[in-house]
Amino acid sequence: MPSKLPVLGSVFSDYFDFSTVSWIKVWEATKETLYMTSLSVASVFFLGLLLGLLLYETQKNDSVGALILYKVVAFLVNIFRSIPFIILIVLLIPFTKTLLGKITGPEAGLPALIFSAAPFYARLVESGFREVDRGVVEAAESMGASKWEVITKVYIPESLPNIISGITVTAISLVGYTAMAGVIGAGGLGNLAYLEGFQRSRPAVTLISTVIILIIVFTIQFIGDTGVRKIDKR
Amino acid sequence: MIVLEGIKKTYENKKGRFEALKTIDLTIKKGEIFGFVGYSGAGKSTLLRLINGLELPSQGTVTIDNKELSDLSKRAIRKERQSIGMIFQHFNLLWSRTVLENIMFPLEIANVTKEKRIKKAKELIELVGLSDKENAYPSQLSGGEKQRVGIARALANDPKVLLSDEATSALDPQTTDEVLKLLEKINKELNVTIILITHEMEVVRKICHRVAVMDSGEIVEEGPVLDVFKQPKHMVTKRFVKQDRKMDKKEMQEAMEELQVLYPEGDMVQILFQGSSVNLPIITEVSRETGVDINIIQGSIQSTHEVSVGTLVVQVLGAREKRQKALELFRSYPVEVEVLLNAK
Ligand SMILES: Nc1ncnc2c1ncn2[C@@H]1O[C@H](COP(=O)(O)OP(=O)(O)OP(=O)(O)O)[C@@H](O)[C@H]1O
Ligand SMILES: [Mg+2]
Numbered sequence: 349m350p351s352k353l354p355v356l357g358s359v360f361s362d363y364f365d366f367s368t369v370s371w372i373k374v375w376e377a378t379k380e381t382l383y384m385t386s387l388s389v390a391s392v393f394f395l396g397l398l399l400g401l402l403l404y405e406t407q408k409n410d411s412v413g414a415l416i417l418y419k420v421v422a423f424l425v426n427i428f429r430s431i432p433f434i435i436l437i438v439l440l441i442p443f444t445k446t447l448l449g450k451i452t453g454p455e456a457g458l459p460a461l462i463f464s465a466a467p468f469y470a471r472l473v474e475s476g477f478r479e480v481d482r483g484v485v486e487a488a489e490s491m492g493a494s495k496w497e498v499i500t501k502v503y504i505p506e507s508l509p510n511i512i513s514g515i516t517v518t519a520i521s522l523v524g525y526t527a528m529a530g531v532i533g534a535g536g537l538g539n540l541a542y543l544e545g546f547q548r549s550r551p552a553v554t555l556i557s558t559v560i561i562l563i564i565v566f567t568i569q570f571i572g573d574t575g576v577r578k579i580d581k582r
Numbered sequence: 583m584i585v586l587e588g589i590k591k592t593y594e595n596k597k598g599r600f601e602a603l604k605t606i607d608l609t610i611k612k613g614e615i616f617g618f619v620g621y622s623g624a625g626k627s628t629l630l631r632l633i634n635g636l637e638l639p640s641q642g643t644v645t646i647d648n649k650e651l652s653d654l655s656k657r658a659i660r661k662e663r664q665s666i667g668m669i670f671q672h673f674n675l676l677w678s679r680t681v682l683e684n685i686m687f688p689l690e691i692a693n694v695t696k697e698k699r700i701k702k703a704k705e706l707i708e709l710v711g712l713s714d715k716e717n718a719y720p721s722q723l724s725g726g727e728k729q730r731v732g733i734a735r736a737l738a739n740d741p742k743v744l745l746s747d748e749a750t751s752a753l754d755p756q757t758t759d760e761v762l763k764l765l766e767k768i769n770k771e772l773n774v775t776i777i778l779i780t781h782e783m784e785v786v787r788k789i790c791h792r793v794a795v796m797d798s799g800e801i802v803e804e805g806p807v808l809d810v811f812k813q814p815k816h817m818v819t820k821r822f823v824k825q826d827r828k829m830d831k832k833e834m835q836e837a838m839e840e841l842q843v844l845y846p847e848g849d850m851v852q853i854l855f856q857g858s859s860v861n862l863p864i865i866t867e868v869s870r871e872t873g874v875d876i877n878i879i880q881g882s883i884q885s886t887h888e889v890s891v892g893t894l895v896v897q898v899l900g901a902r903e904k905r906q907k908a909l910e911l912f913r914s915y916p917v918e919v920e921v922l923l924n925a926k
Binding site: 410481483484486487488489490491492493494497501502505506508579581582 | 595634636660661662663664666668670672674675676677678679687688690691692719720721739745
């Protein structure tokens, strides 16, 4: 079908028609994405660390209370990890509304981002803790370390490469989730690509958004990898 | 002084009950090196964990310097553990810390100030001979060096007792000897009581003062090391002692092979003396009469309760006929002669 070819050619050139791009909006959207990503990564990091610790501690403890707690936490973690993100956002709309009083803007995306990523990260933290040498823990206990000291002086430093690489992977998927959240109305580059790029037929905007997201992802990956390489003395 | 009285330890889990220790009564004196030997699963590690309070006995009491562990609160037991150092088969160092930081670890737990921590850790690094490695990470060290760090770490809080769980089992023979020497030095110079468990009788023979042999949760034999070696009573002890002798033989074999490379022309001869023949000047006479040179490789006297038996391994050097003559002459004495290795 030769008649399609010129059309394809114009589509291609549309992608590079940067005159349609509003750079101010791009900059705003980038800031929003960075804002959502960094806030959610920070919360997921602390929440996931706590949850992971809770999972680990309750699992190795063999009292009934710990067992029940473990089962409950593990169940919730598995549920939230399994719900597709786009559905989770919709599911959480009433919750977000009561919590923040609105369902648009960067903050509105946060609950869903955190609820979906924290369980995932908690599992990574838990498996990192499980890889810590039992012997080293026993050594610390034989020196008279308290439970808290064992956690802060053994488990965390000894699993730090796992903790860091885990948050790197989580942060990257969070960038992806922020784009999805954007489509629902949380702002950011996903929102820009959808509203400006798709609905107003400005492919160049979509392309720019894509490139910026890629840059953000690669930067996170680079920082994470470098960090892990620096601290891993095994 | 450590007193174990009527100790029993039973593990209970879903699969059932398991008696890891059944009736242990034992006193370990201050300043001695006490060894526990036993096969895998005998309950040695369990016993150590009872001594440092990581585990409480199901029955009986553990008393350290008149303090009964089960009377203490959890916090007090943790405090007590700071005066009991422990070293491990797999060293159990933190990979994320340097040598210096690893040694400072128990001092952090004991809330020692940073200045004092560094000072103490450096002293210990000196003591165990690792001065050039203080900023290395464990992954950059050999097994022997790692165990030295382990020992330094165990000594950080000036413990009165050092527990050693198979601390030399992952090391080669030479490194084992070095580590044992270090432990001996620590025992003598710092007057630290050492309790070590091992499955190598050689370790017991080399440094322990007293030994207890364990088998399926019980002490089957106990006493001064020399006595146990001379007259093992229980079957398990006999097996351990025999295994150690075999090791001895293997070492000798290696030594002989080395010597044979150095002096390929010599015969290796073992002479067994009994009772009165111990006093005969056999070596001198054979050497003088046949003109061979004789190197003494190894000699030992073992006393049984009837007679003493001496073993002498010598190397006979010289021309073939001379060596032949020497051998005949040896055989004319009231001794047993065995040619272990012929000249190449
Ligand atoms: N926490 C536990 N729960 C159940 N059984 C245990 C536990 N700890 C040890 N045991 C059992 O107690 C027995 C003695 O174990 P222990 O570790 O003291 O042996 P060991 O003499 O140190 O052996 P090895 O030389 O292999 O280290 C073993 O049969 C072991 O399976
Ligand atoms: Mg053991």
